[in-house]
Amino acid sequence: MLQKGFYIKNFLILNFIFSFQLLQAQEVNCNCFVVGKVTDKQTREPIVGALIEISAQKKATFSDKNGDYKIENVCEGKYEMNIRILGYDAQKLEVNLIHENTHNFKLNESEIHLDGINISAKRIESVSGNEKQLDVEQLKKLTGQNLATILNSISGVSIIQTGSSIGKPVIHGMHSNRILTINNGIRHEAQQWGNEHAPEIDPFLAKQITVIKGAKSVRYGPDAIGGVIIIEPNELKHLDRIQTEINQYSMSNGWQNGLSAIVESSTHKIKGLDWRLQASTKKGGDVATPNYKLANTGSQEFNFSIGAKYSRRRTDLNVFFSQFNSKIGIFSGSHIGNTTDLAQAIGRDKPLDIYTPEEFTYKINKPYQDIQHSLLKLKLNQQLRNNQSLQITFGQQYNFRAEVDALRGDRNTAQIFKINTNTLEVLFNHKPFFKNIAGNIGLNGLYQYNISTGNIREPQKSNVLIPNYTNFTMGAFWIERYVKGDFELEAGIRWDKRYLDVFYLKRLQTQVTRDEFNNQSITNTFSVSRNFNNRLKLGYNFATAWKPPVVSELYSDGVHHGSAAYEVGELSLKTEKVLENSFVLNFTSKFYQLEVLAYFNHLNNYIFLAPTGNSILTIRGAFPEFKYTQTDARFAGFDISNTWSKFQRFTISNQLSLLWADDLNRNQPLIFMPANRSETNLTYRFNDFWVNEITLNHRLVFKQNRTPQASIFEKASDSSFLNLINGDYMAAPEGYNLFDVMLSKDFKLKKTNSFKVSLECKNILNTVYRDYLNRFRYFSDEIGRNFSVRTNIIF
Amino acid sequence: MKNLGIFVLSVVLGLSACKKEDEIGEENELITTVKLNFKNGNETRSFAYKDLDGDGGMAPTVEKINLKPNTSYDLSVEFLDESKTPALNITEEVKEEGDEHLVVITPSSTTIGTYTYADKDVNLLPIGLMGKFTSKSAAAGSLKIQLRHQPPINGKKSKDGTAAPGSDDINIDFQIEVK
Numbered sequence: 001m002l003q004k005g006f007y008i009k010n011f012l013i014l015n016f017i018f019s020f021q022l023l024q025a026q027e028v029n030c031n032c033f034v035v036g037k038v039t040d041k042q043t044r045e046p047i048v049g050a051l052i053e054i055s056a057q058k059k060a061t062f063s064d065k066n067g068d069y070k071i072e073n074v075c076e077g078k079y080e081m082n083i084r085i086l087g088y089d090a091q092k093l094e095v096n097l098i099h100e101n102t103h104n105f106k107l108n109e110s111e112i113h114l115d116g117i118n119i120s121a122k123r124i125e126s127v128s129g130n131e132k133q134l135d136v137e138q139l140k141k142l143t144g145q146n147l148a149t150i151l152n153s154i155s156g157v158s159i160i161q162t163g164s165s166i167g168k169p170v171i172h173g174m175h176s177n178r179i180l181t182i183n184n185g186i187r188h189e190a191q192q193w194g195n196e197h198a199p200e201i202d203p204f205l206a207k208q209i210t211v212i213k214g215a216k217s218v219r220y221g222p223d224a225i226g227g228v229i230i231i232e233p234n235e236l237k238h239l240d241r242i243q244t245e246i247n248q249y250s251m252s253n254g255w256q257n258g259l260s261a262i263v264e265s266s267t268h269k270i271k272g273l274d275w276r277l278q279a280s281t282k283k284g285g286d287v288a289t290p291n292y293k294l295a296n297t298g299s300q301e302f303n304f305s306i307g308a309k310y311s312r313r314r315t316d317l318n319v320f321f322s323q324f325n326s327k328i329g330i331f332s333g334s335h336i337g338n339t340t341d342l343a344q345a346i347g348r349d350k351p352l353d354i355y356t357p358e359e360f361t362y363k364i365n366k367p368y369q370d371i372q373h374s375l376l377k378l379k380l381n382q383q384l385r386n387n388q389s390l391q392i393t394f395g396q397q398y399n400f401r402a403e404v405d406a407l408r409g410d411r412n413t414a415q416i417f418k419i420n421t422n423t424l425e426v427l428f429n430h431k432p433f434f435k436n437i438a439g440n441i442g443l444n445g446l447y448q449y450n451i452s453t454g455n456i457r458e459p460q461k462s463n464v465l466i467p468n469y470t471n472f473t474m475g476a477f478w479i480e481r482y483v484k485g486d487f488e489l490e491a492g493i494r495w496d497k498r499y500l501d502v503f504y505l506k507r508l509q510t511q512v513t514r515d516e517f518n519n520q521s522i523t524n525t526f527s528v529s530r531n532f533n534n535r536l537k538l539g540y541n542f543a544t545a546w547k548p549p550v551v552s553e554l555y556s557d558g559v560h561h562g563s564a565a566y567e568v569g570e571l572s573l574k575t576e577k578v579l580e581n582s583f584v585l586n587f588t589s590k591f592y593q594l595e596v597l598a599y600f601n602h603l604n605n606y607i608f609l610a611p612t613g614n615s616i617l618t619i620r621g622a623f624p625e626f627k628y629t630q631t632d633a634r635f636a637g638f639d640i641s642n643t644w645s646k647f648q649r650f651t652i653s654n655q656l657s658l659l660w661a662d663d664l665n666r667n668q669p670l671i672f673m674p675a676n677r678s679e680t681n682l683t684y685r686f687n688d689f690w691v692n693e694i695t696l697n698h699r700l701v702f703k704q705n706r707t708p709q710a711s712i713f714e715k716a717s718d719s720s721f722l723n724l725i726n727g728d729y730m731a732a733p734e735g736y737n738l739f740d741v742m743l744s745k746d747f748k749l750k751k752t753n754s755f756k757v758s759l760e761c762k763n764i765l766n767t768v769y770r771d772y773l774n775r776f777r778y779f780s781d782e783i784g785r786n787f788s789v790r791t792n793i794i795f
Numbered sequence: 796m797k798n799l800g801i802f803v804l805s806v807v808l809g810l811s812a813c814k815k816e817d818e819i820g821e822e823n824e825l826i827t828t829v830k831l832n833f834k835n836g837n838e839t840r841s842f843a844y845k846d847l848d849g850d851g852g853m854a855p856t857v858e859k860i861n862l863k864p865n866t867s868y869d870l871s872v873e874f875l876d877e878s879k880t881p882a883l884n885i886t887e888e889v890k891e892e893g894d895e896h897l898v899v900i901t902p903s904s905t906t907i908g909t910y911t912y913a914d915k916d917v918n919l920l921p922i923g924l925m926g927k928f929t930s931k932s933a934a935a936g937s938l939k940i941q942l943r944h945q946p947p948i949n950g951k952k953s954k955d956g957t958a959a960p961g962s963d964d965i966n967i968d969f970q971i972e973v974k
Contacts, residue, residue, distance in 0.1 A: 354953045357948065357951060365948065508852075558850060568851075620963050620966055623850075
């Protein structure tokens with residue numbers, strides 16, 4: 001079962017069965033053949049006209065009217081097979097026609113190896129090609145990392161960190177409410193606005209992650225301004241036996257251990273009922289920088305999910321429930337009271353001794369974050385006549401977040417946020433018009449309420465970071481795609497309306513104030529792509545998107561704990577509007593691959609948070625004031641990746657992410673933008689050796705030289721406590737180089753059993769560095785060398 | 796093999812119980828008022844810092860401290876939450892948790908006066924709820940009052956008698972005049 005984790009998929013799955021013959025021969029044998037059948041998984045009907053190609057052998061064929069194909073006279077060797085079908089993503093598959101042991105060349109002529117290979121043929125999310133995927137094999141190598149760190153391996157995706165355990169993904173400089181996460185088909189709704197609020201998703205369940213870099217608002221609604229992250233588990237399928245997958249990892253830094261188990265099967269009693277149970281847990285203690293340990297940086301996680309699918313004829317019914325629980329310690333040395341503490345903490349080279357203990361502990365003390373996220377999903381997929389289908393998805397989510405602080409006595413004092421979200425999506429895929437045009441129409445609805453204190457309509461406190469509110473959003477979209485030969489075109493339009501009702505107490509008032517907001521907008525998208533000779537692909541994407549100001553941007557008024565910031569919202573903020581342009585160039589030859597994504601985005605009324613340089617006087621002292629403001633902004637950049645490979649053994653690749661983000665009103669760079677980055681990867685694969693693969697990775701992150709030069713806000717001269725350096729309290733840190741090494745070994749036990757072990761050392765040189773996008777860069781270095789062992793067993 | 800999978804699954808499930816919201820329930824506690832009582836013989840002079848609407852919003856009101864020159868005062872510090880009725884006295888709580896707290900009193904100039912601690916916690920380190928303030932000759936300036944919260948880190952005491960560890964629960968300045 002090569003490519004085991006590939007089946008996740010939404011729409012169609014092509015099932016290929018390969019068989020090949022190995023003949024007794026001294027010389028290269030060119031009598032091998034590949035046969036198979038291409039079928040639509042849902043309708044189980046054959047797919048006609050899929051192109052199956054072994055380009056290295058210049059062999060290609062189409063599947064016939066029964067979905068069958070045959071490629072004859074293939075020489076033995078290791079090949080890449082390409083399977084392409086209109087309207088679907090091209091798939092690559094490595095097929096090894098050489099047996100590992102040369103003695104096996106003496107196999108009897110009649111002996112045929114049959115291997116079932118499932119390949120995903122997922123409907124392309126974006127025609128222009130600005131999407132990137134991490135497959136199950138890549139995800140296995142990243143086991144144990146948090147979601148943002150996993151995504152950080154994709155060019156153009158960076159990470160905002162709060163210490164080492166909290167990470168948020170940043171796509172082309174945009175994050176939080178500008179990135180939409182689709183977890184298992186449901187838009188993930190939590191407290192996305194906070195920089196130290198990491199996505200509440202268990203990466204152990206993910207078998208494929210797709211990142212769309214750029215606005216995808218027509219399909220997904222107003223939040224998808226900067227990009228979309230789509231996280232999918234494997235699709236449930238029929239199994240005659242119980243299949244178990246166990247993932248385990250251990251890391252030396254923080255002595256973190258994790259364990260996950262997935263058990264899945266089908267019931268015999270009810271035909272068409274498949275199920276899956278999954279649970280994972282992890283526990284880590286204090287992590288260490290190259291020179292010292294960091295107190296209270298442990299983390300714990302416990303997650304589980306239950307899923308079932310019932311299929312009968314043309315109907316699929318899915319039920320899924322998952323719960324995510326985590327407790328994350330916040331580095332004690334970052335708990336600063338006020339400006340004076342902040343200035344002192346910044347002044348120190350190393351945190352105080354008390355914050356860098358010698359002994360190691362798993363214990364998590366205050367301050368910490370305590371988070372729970374539950375998701376219930378119901379999905380109906382109905383195939384209709386004439387290749388039409390209807391999909392109805394309902395999601396219910398509850399997110400509980402407590403930020404527990406170190407305060408007097410043993411009292412538990414916390415900021416608590418409870419948000420409840422219901423989503424409904426109806427999607428209709430119509431039958432193709434004129435053979436070449438396919439598309440869908442969809443309706444979205446969302447109802448959400450957030451409680452910070454009291455009941456929704458009866459808040460009990462003023463001075464909260466975000467007030468109580470209800471949010472009702474609805475939208476409708478229509479997307480059509482035209483495909484002819486190598487040419488594809490997509491156009492779409494969407495309408496959205498949002499009603500926001502906010503309930504809050506003004507200071508020293510007992511009367512509840514209610515504010516209502518209505519926003520609506522239309523968004524468009526247009527993409528075109530053309531494939532030349534199967535080597536060169538050019539794509540262009542145009543999209544508009546909008547985002548009404550969210551509650552935190554409008555209403556924040558309070559101290560954000562752990563970051564010593566007094567955050568102030570701005571009620572007069574206007575709706576943000578985006579015009580996006582991106583170009584994609586893909587070039588593929590035998591030994592070389594080039595991928596260039598160039599983007600140029602213009603944002604009207606871009607909303608951001610920045611320090612004002614003023615301080616707000618409280619009884620705990622003066623706090624640095626951060627305010628939300630808006631400007632016209634331009635985000636432009638390139639993601640460039642180059643890959644050379646020789647003899648399928650040696651691969652060298654480089655990914656370059658470049659970004660220029662500018663504040664057009666103030667005529668200076670925007671604050672808090674990811675620095676340019678280059679990542680180089682060397683991989684060598686062995687045929688018959690004690691390891692299968694050795695990988696060397698080098699990451700170079702440049703110094704962020706593009707920081708604001710002039711102040712962003714007008715400064716009230718008398719109350720400034722801290723001098724701002726380039727709009728921030730501390731100048732951007734120097735650039736850094738990191739080296740990682742990884743060895744991995746696969747064991748194939750029986751036909752369906754596999755065992756995979758990998759060893760990795762991250763930051764092998766124990767480099768001392770700080771990152772511009774880590775909020776704790778004021779206080780401590782990044783973590784040092786980290787050894788890890790990962791095992792994956794499937795039986 | 797089949798049972799192993801189920802075994803691992805149940806171990807993972809058993810490792811952690813679902814959490815409850817009740818673990819965390821209380822709202823943030825507020826200190827709105829800091830009162831300084833300077834006592835000399837029968838005479839007590841009290842000065843207060845009040846920020847009744849909490850963080851941000853309206854500016855706090857601060858009374859100006861007036862002291863006689865070359866006088867030794869017993870200085871006691873009180874912390875109140877006057878946003879609630881009746882007002883909460885938080886001073887006792889600070890006293891009980893004396894091994895995690897330190898009041899730091901710093902005149903802007905030594906020409907105004909000097910402060911010495913007159914109380915001790917269970918580890919014989921000062922708390923600063925009670926102390927002695929000795930004024931000098933006529934001068935004006937400011938007096939900084941800090942309540943340092945110095946909770947144990949990973950079970951290890953962080954309070955060492957100096958102001959450095961921990962964070963400020965209170966950090967305010969009074970204007971002071973000695974004449």
